[in-house]
Amino acid sequence: MDRNKTKSSPFYSWLVFGLLMLTWVVFSGFLDAFHLSLGVISCAFVTWISADLLFENRSDGPVARIKQVFRLAGYSVWLVYQIVLANIHLLKLSFIGQRALQPQIVRYECKLKSDFEKFLLANSITLTPGTVTMKIKGDTFYIHAISDVAAEGLDGEMEKRIAKCFES
Amino acid sequence: MSIFTIIAVVLICVGLLFFLGAAVGIMRFGDFYTRMHAAGKGDTLSSLLVLLGFGVYQLNNFQSFSESWPVLLVILKLIAISAFILLTSPTATHALMDSGWEDGIEPELKNDKPETNALEEDMPQPKQKEAQA
Numbered sequence: 001m002d003r004n005k006t007k008s009s010p011f012y013s014w015l016v017f018g019l020l021m022l023t024w025v026v027f028s029g030f031l032d033a034f035h036l037s038l039g040v041i042s043c044a045f046v047t048w049i050s051a052d053l054l055f056e057n058r059s060d061g062p063v064a065r066i067k068q069v070f071r072l073a074g075y076s077v078w079l080v081y082q083i084v085l086a087n088i089h090l091l092k093l094s095f096i097g098q099r100a101l102q103p104q105i106v107r108y109e110c111k112l113k114s115d116f117e118k119f120l121l122a123n124s125i126t127l128t129p130g131t132v133t134m135k136i137k138g139d140t141f142y143i144h145a146i147s148d149v150a151a152e153g154l155d156g157e158m159e160k161r162i163a164k165c166f167e168s
Numbered sequence: 169m170s171i172f173t174i175i176a177v178v179l180i181c182v183g184l185l186f187f188l189g190a191a192v193g194i195m196r197f198g199d200f201y202t203r204m205h206a207a208g209k210g211d212t213l214s215s216l217l218v219l220l221g222f223g224v225y226q227l228n229n230f231q232s233f234s235e236s237w238p239v240l241l242v243i244l245k246l247i248a249i250s251a252f253i254l255l256t257s258p259t260a261t262h263a264l265m266d267s268g269w270e271d272g273i274e275p276e277l278k279n280d281k282p283e284t285n286a287l288e289e290d291m292p293q294p295k296q297k298e299a300q301a
Binding site: 026027029080083084087090091093094095101102103104105122123126127129130132133134135137144146 | 189190196197198201202205206208209214216238244245248254258261265266
């Protein structure tokens with residue numbers, strides 16, 4: 001009974017339905033009754049069969065979720081800034097040529113717990129040019145860095161910011 | 169020429185400059201792994217800039233919210249495209265790098281010193297069997 005209650009909490013079902021409906025309206029662009037009712041039917045069907053797939057951890061309430069969304073938005077702004085800096089570095093490297101490269105594979109230990117946080121960190125590392133996550137084993141990331149400058153960029157600030165997004 | 173057109177052209181040209189850098193990098197870098205850096209990720213910032221330029225250009229058609237809200241939908245779609253690129257592009261790069269390592273492509277490393285290859289220390293690379301033929 002208790003397990004059932006947490007599994008089908010109405011907040012998350014409505015959230016999934018709302019997100020799907022928003023996507024439908026943005027992608028279709030028709031606001032007449034016919035297209036909207038098609039959208040309601042298909043979104044309700046998808047919510048019914050797969051509402052439990054989207055959010056893994058459902059212990060957080062709505063307020064915590066909204067906080068996380070805003071922090072993640074702030075994080076992505078910072079990430080775009082980092083991408084700009086690193087892309088300029090890569091542009092310089094590619095015009096100087098191969099003798100400027102110092103390729104190396106470095107270890108990086110992270111303390112993040114959930115899978116989603118690790119996914120976000122690995123994707124962020126790969127997105128900033130100069131570093132690519134090659135393998136993840138447990139808490140150890142193996143990262144291919146293209147130069148010393150790129151390797152020095154892995155100083156744990158990214159991880160700190162990600163951890164801050166998800167603390168309650 | 170409106171101000172939006174000028175901003176859009178500037179953004180798209182800067183994006184194309186970064187694309188050029190990625191293409192030059194593919195030609196000039198030494199081995200598989202460093203080329204993957206240029207090929208897989210030189211396009212993150214450049215595609216963002218080009219899509220942003222398209223979005224700004226769309227603002228030319230914007231007069232009032234009640235008439236031209238479809239323009240905003242177009243911009244939202246462009247934002248969705250860039251979000252998909254930012255999610256899938258690093259994943260594909262990572263998958264290619266990983267399978268390159270598993271297939272025994274040797275990385276060209278700085279000074280060929282062993283301490284620059286942490287992965288080899290912890291998990292030696294599977295070498296290809298040569299005597300199979």
